[in-house]
Amino acid sequence: MRPETTAFSRIPDAALTGTDPPLLYPDYVGTRLRAPKSPLVLLPSSLSELTGPVYGDGALAETDADLTRQHAGEPLGERITVTGRVVGSDGKPLPGQLVEIWQANAAGRYRHAVDTHEAPLDPNFTGWGRCLTDEGGTYRFTTVLPGAYPWQNHPNAWRPKHIHFSLFGRAFPERLVTQMYFPGDPLFPFDPIFNSIRDERARQRLVSTFELGLTRPDWALGFRFDIVVGGREATPLEEPHDD
Amino acid sequence: MTEVLLTPSQTSGPYLEIGLLGGPITNRLVDGSDPRAIRISGVLLDGVGDPVPDGLVEVWQANAAGRYAHPADDREDVPLEDGFTGFGRSGTVDGGRFELVIVKPGRVPWVDGRLQAPHLLVGVFARGLLKRVATRMYFPDEKAANAEDPVLLGLGPEERATLVARAEDGGLRFDIVLQGNGQTTFFAV
Numbered sequence: 001m002r003p004e005t006t007a008f009s010r011i012p013d014a015a016l017t018g019t020d021p022p023l024l025y026p027d028y029v030g031t032r033l034r035a036p037k038s039p040l041v042l043l044p045s046s047l048s049e050l051t052g053p054v055y056g057d058g059a060l061a062e063t064d065a066d067l068t069r070q071h072a073g074e075p076l077g078e079r080i081t082v083t084g085r086v087v088g089s090d091g092k093p094l095p096g097q098l099v100e101i102w103q104a105n106a107a108g109r110y111r112h113a114v115d116t117h118e119a120p121l122d123p124n125f126t127g128w129g130r131c132l133t134d135e136g137g138t139y140r141f142t143t144v145l146p147g148a149y150p151w152q153n154h155p156n157a158w159r160p161k162h163i164h165f166s167l168f169g170r171a172f173p174e175r176l177v178t179q180m181y182f183p184g185d186p187l188f189p190f191d192p193i194f195n196s197i198r199d200e201r202a203r204q205r206l207v208s209t210f211e212l213g214l215t216r217p218d219w220a221l222g223f224r225f226d227i228v229v230g231g232r233e234a235t236p237l238e239e240p241h242d243d
Numbered sequence: 244m245t246e247v248l249l250t251p252s253q254t255s256g257p258y259l260e261i262g263l264l265g266g267p268i269t270n271r272l273v274d275g276s277d278p279r280a281i282r283i284s285g286v287l288l289d290g291v292g293d294p295v296p297d298g299l300v301e302v303w304q305a306n307a308a309g310r311y312a313h314p315a316d317d318r319e320d321v322p323l324e325d326g327f328t329g330f331g332r333s334g335t336v337d338g339g340r341f342e343l344v345i346v347k348p349g350r351v352p353w354v355d356g357r358l359q360a361p362h363l364l365v366g367v368f369a370r371g372l373l374k375r376v377a378t379r380m381y382f383p384d385e386k387a388a389n390a391e392d393p394v395l396l397g398l399g400p401e402e403r404a405t406l407v408a409r410a411e412d413g414g415l416r417f418d419i420v421l422q423g424n425g426q427t428t429f430f431a432v
Binding site for chain 1 (some may be wrong): 248249250251252254255256257258259260261263265266267268283285289290291293295297301303307311312313315316329350351352353354359362363364366368369370371372373374375376380393394396397398402407421422423424427428429430431432
């Protein structure tokens, strides 16, 4: 029997009409030599794509979600709570989701060999956090407000303050790595990474909101960042057919 | 229809190591002493052939029997394997090089019931990638299964060749080329 052949559609990344940024966004110089240029092959979802990593009951320490308590002393900077709900594209909360974050310290410096910004490291701050969402899909971190920092993309380039987020969703296609920003950052108009998301409303979904109700009086300011993970948005698929 | 308001992707940036490496998810899906263990190594390369030293390669796979450790795979006739999550990740901080220790997954059905050849789903993050790119890795010693794999059959020979690892030093070698000559075939999943 001759194997049946399915013709897959191919779609240039630039023609995908989702909320995600394009792979090639020349204002962000790093994309120029790294963005794949061949059209993407549109695959229907088999069992391989309908499944994905489940973190399960792996033990996390309480201090994994509190970036201010991972060292002998407390880090410098404005203490903040960052919390929000992780939901699927159907609006249902995702419990037991592993949420991983990383960020610069209050001075805008990452604890990383590649970061040569002349701002001080903080011996009491590493800048990573992990937690699992609760039954209602809620995660919560305590950390410090990260600083803005310069980078070499173009003359006098500065990144707005941000925290990197990593989520898994319910299946492989829903994997999401993104950045959370802070409301009213004056650097937004100048940042090619933020502006690589072409839809203004989608871009604003990465900006957390300050909520007085989330502050802990005499302790920490509070920011809300809700996250919707859903993978690829409506894209055409061809039905299998005999060759 | 409900409006879908997904949270958009942003690049992992060059410092993903801080948050995504050194934690509970490692590059060993099984212990290296497992007789079934297969070592996969490769280099992540950019459009001029330079290694990408600030990336992350993640894999997702079925167990050796061909079952995914996920509720959507409810085929109870195929056994789960205690402690096998099917998920691992490796940084590329060592000059663009990544390494993973896996087992060869069993064959799992495709959308129409035909069996797929053993394969891994592979996701790549790096500075300069505004969103994850996704590909698949197949095994060079599975010629018959590869020849009838529904995904490989839907690709041209050059596209297909980028998805099959090669034997090297007792393990497998699988380079990932983000752009340019020999670019790896990437999927919209």
